[in-house]
Amino acid sequence: MENIQYDGHVHTPFCPHGSNAPLEEYIDKAITLGYRSISFCEHAPLPARFPDPTPEKDSSMLSSDLEAYIKAIQDVRERYKNDISILTGLEIDFIEGFETETKAFLDEYGPVLDDAILSVHFINTKNAYGLLDYSAENFEALSKQAGGADQLVRRYYETVLLSISADLGKYKPRRLGHVSLVRKFRKAFDLPSDEHWLEAILAAAKKAELSLDINGAGVVKPLCGEPYPPAAIIEKAERMGIPLMYGSDAHHPDGLGQGRERLPEVKLGMPGG
Template sequence: MSIKRDGHIHTPFCPHGSSDSFHSYIERAVSEGLHSITFTEHAPLPGNFEDPVPGRDSAMSQELLDRYFYTIEDLKKEYKKDITILAGLEIDFIEGFERETKKLLDETGPRLDDSILSVHFLRTDTTYTCLDYSLDSFASLIEKTGSAEKTAQLYYHTLLLSIRSDLGDFKPRRLGHITLIKKFQQRFPEMEIQKHIGPLLEAVHEEEMTLDYNGAGTAKPMCREPYPDNSIAWEAKKRGIPLIYGSDAHQAKDMMQGLEEMISF
């Protein structure tokens, strides 16, 4: 499948990615014939939220945010004849931190061309777990919820909360990788998500949101399919929900990943 846009790319500002330069991503995009790319770095987490991953490196720091936007503005000018570059963020929806997230969006919204709303952190009682950090962290999440089925239920409940949340005028209109819960599915094949998909897509359609059609899962050894998988992508397409390809690249070589295994849209 050929595409003209990659709507989900990370940058050297990502503390858990590579140090590949912005130029390396842009030059790759130009060489692939893309017309447009969006840099969607992980937005700073709320200051009163404790990042649960060991390295505390899930997102860009608040102190780097201005430099991030200034860098992209310079790149837009440098490459204006070659490709359209959009300034974006991947915004974490964290249950219980909606007010702080709205404040961030109110402050950064005027500088955003594009954005994604994603769920990485799930709340169990008063603690949070990053569901895609590692197999061990995902196993601990299942232990906390009581079963793989309850973990899936919690994930889709949180996604629905994110769709319905009031995050202000600059709330992202695209929902990120809606089957990220399946990253470790070959280790937990008993986890069933299908019953959650219909209500989720209905909510996405009602809110006139789009979906991140994300190739990163195809490269994950215990997933080996896009987020969402192609059956769900077809269902979204039938409902008139736009699919936006995203490589979710954390290094330049990850760009275009998954395309061979994804449906046309």
Template sequence: MKYDGHVHTPYCPHGSSDSFVQYIERALQLGLKEISFTEHAPLPEGFIDTTPTTDSAMHIDDLLPYFEDIQIVKERYKSKIKINVGLEIDFIEGFEEEIKTFLTKYGPFLDDSLLSVHFLKAGNDWICLDYSHELFGELTAKLGSVDEVYKCYYNTVEKAINSDLGEYKPKRIGHLTLVQKFQKKYPPSLLLDERVFALLDIMKQKGLALDYNGAGVMKEFCLEPYPSHRFVTYAQKIGIPLVFGSDAHQAKDLGQGFHQLLPVALSAPSSLIKHSFTKNKE
């Protein structure tokens, strides 16, 4: 694989201190021709991070330095690898206008972006579903069952897909089945495949690409990509572009899980594999 489209950086509070240079040198070792740094964007104004360590995303004061640092390595490595400035935008229900305002202001700085759901609204609270299996258990208790967590997650993803976030709304949905991160410990009793297929149908209608994310392969309670092979096969069938991503939070994790992605992806026509990014405003 020649492109890793979902990579975090030293600006991630819950990541490593590996430098941009370390990431890029590792990318070159792997033979990558393109990389997108997609750090967790600052959470929407007014939203309080509810994780125990309050380290879900970069601080707003770090945003411009983040852009500047990537521009430096872009220039340094321009003859060796294509480097994209990107962000992973959190869709948080109830904060759509704040997200839109953020994207309107900072979207012009971006080459790439993706839209992901990490926080679910449970009553008057927002709980991070992928922080830990313990917190997922609390979310299950709050919503009543594992099945209800899955339903809430997919409903929220659908809201993200249909949301009006302005001209710079990301054109790719991140880790579509992230709710499966703890599936070995908290298995649902219902088969919700049709719900995921329906989301893919809406993504196709909206012209969105799919983050084909290898990180789940490495998670002890998941052991498969986000999304699972059967969903990727369907996405290919209906012509949704795939963007391969490791979701690396340290340099050595670039390309993680790709060995599980290749057998499925290589069966698709090359025209359905997205290897580059077109700015949203174009």
């Protein structure tokens, strides 16, 4: 898939687990790739009472950085407006049990955003939260906590379905991030078939009029080797008329464009057409 014109999922130096490369490097790379538009979608600050389960507590940007983040994107948006259209976005975590906080956050910041992605990274199993995509070792531990990989896969997709039906207010993100993230370490584990879950997600997304992040990051993850979601699901989504938008999920300028070569030939759009 080479004729991509929009990347809807780009991280920034505000990401504590990403790189310090400046916004300008991402933008220059996007222009080199011939894009007309990109969305910076940094991990939004987690709800204050949510304990980040990662050892370094670095899953999202700091709440104290949020204003500076928005200002920085607005600054480059203005400076580059003749070269590329830049959208101010956030990747919002859907965390089961924290819907009220998430809605309050969106009510406050939604008005200044041009774009947003709703993603599931944290899974509640037996009343403890774990980060799904941290490492294969962590995935194994999380599976044990859930009562097996089957249970973890089930909990992941149940949570994605909850994210689709959740009332997060009028600024709820209209695009679902990497809806098969549970497959990130699939080659190291004996995961159950999840096609029926992905089909249920497509049906729910269609009904809720949400679009999908067609995420290239999985392609370059050695234990995944496929986009999120897998090609057959992307093609099915297209047949159903669900809007699809490419996302590199780049955490470094070199990651822009990643995974494009392994996407099926489908029509990829951008917010607003």
